[in-house]
Amino acid sequence: MRALVRKDLREHTLPLLYYMAVTAAFPWVLVVIDRGRPSSALLSTSFVMVVISPIMITHWLLNTEKTKRTLFLLRTLPVSAHHIVGAKQVVALIMLISIGVTSVTSSLTVLHILGGLEANAPNPVVMAWVFIGVVLFTQSMLLSFLRFDQRLAIQAPYGGLLLLVLAYSALRNYRPNLFAAFMAMAGRWDVIVAGYLTACLIILCLHLIMVRLFERTDWSRPTAE
Amino acid sequence: MRLDRDRVNEQATAVLEIQHLYKTYPGFTLKDVNLVLKPGTITGLLGRNGAGKTTLIKCALGLIPFDSGSIKFHGAELKYGSAAWRQSVGYVAESHPLYDWMRVEQFLKFISAYYPTWDGRYCWMLLDRFGIDRHKRIRDLSHGMRVKLALIAALAYHPTLLVLDEPTSGLDPVIRTEFLEELRAEIMSNPERRAVLISSHILEDITAVADEVALIRNGELVIHAPLADVVTGWRILSFNAPPGRDVRQLVNRYKIIRGRDGSVSLLCPTDELQFAVSELEAVGANNIEIRTPSLREIFLAFA
Numbered sequence: 001m002r003a004l005v006r007k008d009l010r011e012h013t014l015p016l017l018y019y020m021a022v023t024a025a026f027p028w029v030l031v032v033i034d035r036g037r038p039s040s041a042l043l044s045t046s047f048v049m050v051v052i053s054p055i056m057i058t059h060w061l062l063n064t065e066k067t068k069r070t071l072f073l074l075r076t077l078p079v080s081a082h083h084i085v086g087a088k089q090v091v092a093l094i095m096l097i098s099i100g101v102t103s104v105t106s107s108l109t110v111l112h113i114l115g116g117l118e119a120n121a122p123n124p125v126v127m128a129w130v131f132i133g134v135v136l137f138t139q140s141m142l143l144s145f146l147r148f149d150q151r152l153a154i155q156a157p158y159g160g161l162l163l164l165v166l167a168y169s170a171l172r173n174y175r176p177n178l179f180a181a182f183m184a185m186a187g188r189w190d191v192i193v194a195g196y197l198t199a200c201l202i203i204l205c206l207h208l209i210m211v212r213l214f215e216r217t218d219w220s221r222p223t224a225e
Numbered sequence: 226m227r228l229d230r231d232r233v234n235e236q237a238t239a240v241l242e243i244q245h246l247y248k249t250y251p252g253f254t255l256k257d258v259n260l261v262l263k264p265g266t267i268t269g270l271l272g273r274n275g276a277g278k279t280t281l282i283k284c285a286l287g288l289i290p291f292d293s294g295s296i297k298f299h300g301a302e303l304k305y306g307s308a309a310w311r312q313s314v315g316y317v318a319e320s321h322p323l324y325d326w327m328r329v330e331q332f333l334k335f336i337s338a339y340y341p342t343w344d345g346r347y348c349w350m351l352l353d354r355f356g357i358d359r360h361k362r363i364r365d366l367s368h369g370m371r372v373k374l375a376l377i378a379a380l381a382y383h384p385t386l387l388v389l390d391e392p393t394s395g396l397d398p399v400i401r402t403e404f405l406e407e408l409r410a411e412i413m414s415n416p417e418r419r420a421v422l423i424s425s426h427i428l429e430d431i432t433a434v435a436d437e438v439a440l441i442r443n444g445e446l447v448i449h450a451p452l453a454d455v456v457t458g459w460r461i462l463s464f465n466a467p468p469g470r471d472v473r474q475l476v477n478r479y480k481i482i483r484g485r486d487g488s489v490s491l492l493c494p495t496d497e498l499q500f501a502v503s504e505l506e507a508v509g510a511n512n513i514e515i516r517t518p519s520l521r522e523i524f525l526a527f528a
Binding site: 215 | 279283286288289290305306307308309310311312314316318319320322323324325326335336338339340
């Protein structure tokens, strides 16, 4: 599995570094566009983290291998599907953390320089939930790219994300009392720990589904690009 | 050497044993395939496009699930999903998928991590023999070089089963000859445990290297026998049909492989030769000639 992780990291080093550089520059660009208002930096971080990174990462890790049929090469190696899928999940997590750390550091630096760090300091509770949310979103994106061709794979998890945003908005606007109770509960650390454990279980389930899918699919056949 | 290998074949367990294998795709079924690869043998897998050769190979290697049947590797039944046994299997796929961004050396190093029996010295020796620059990027290699690299990656750990799916298609005659010579040398180096399954449309290649032939037609294995038996088991009868007689009615129990301008050739089992000749003479056929068929003629008759 180490060889697989190393291979993926080496293969995508250059695009990852380039993407991290763009991510780091992004808050600065937005602050300039938004005439120095500090909140722009954090907005850009969220935007980059949630919207773009999972697509980029899964496209690199799976779509390229699917279209070049190198997933079939991996399939022929004496290594179990658990290892192959696990390696992809680990690399996706490493990439996500690298991009996330770059993005957040850059945003905080912008806030610090502009003098709005105290007023706009990120809430650790929100950060904790956003992190695990993005991890889950990336992992489901991996499953989506493994199962569907690129055109559908990109859209499928966003459907789920849209439903989540709708549910959040509906709760906030139409059930404010319930929303307040929900938010208070979400701020408790025991609930956060329970949330992380649940997320780990979901990731394990996604792993098992991906393993089954990987084992049952003929990767030598051409897939839609 | 052939005698030694025959003795080995009789004593040793089959390298790969496929029993009653079924696999259904929409519009295609692999039906009750039974195939035994004995140690020390090279088996040529023949069949037309879409006959099921690649499907059979993928099922045998556990790369796609099959509906029913069993596969044994050195006597042990394989469980679908297990991958460790592939440490002893070399596979060159038809599409030769390789990591184009890697250099040759880098690719071989990556592959070697999965095979405890990887023989680095043998690998570099093969690279030199095939004239592949180890520092070159794979995307810069020609088709022939890619095939050779795939073969090196499949040979360098001395697998006991080597499966080659259309390995020589698109190669020029010089490279094909080198490739087949290496294949022959590899199996000769350890005939007690090693077997090769090679699928090809190039019948000359199969004739040059194979000890046994398996012919698959519409998902069914119609012939599996030693190459020599396949060729000697049949005879071609050429004759001039009597005018006004329908050749098909005359010899409807045999396969007509050619029939033009009154001259007809048909494929007849060797043990029915006398009967066929007397039947032909009885209906007035003349200029009857008997000869041994080539593998191509047998392929054309059965595929």
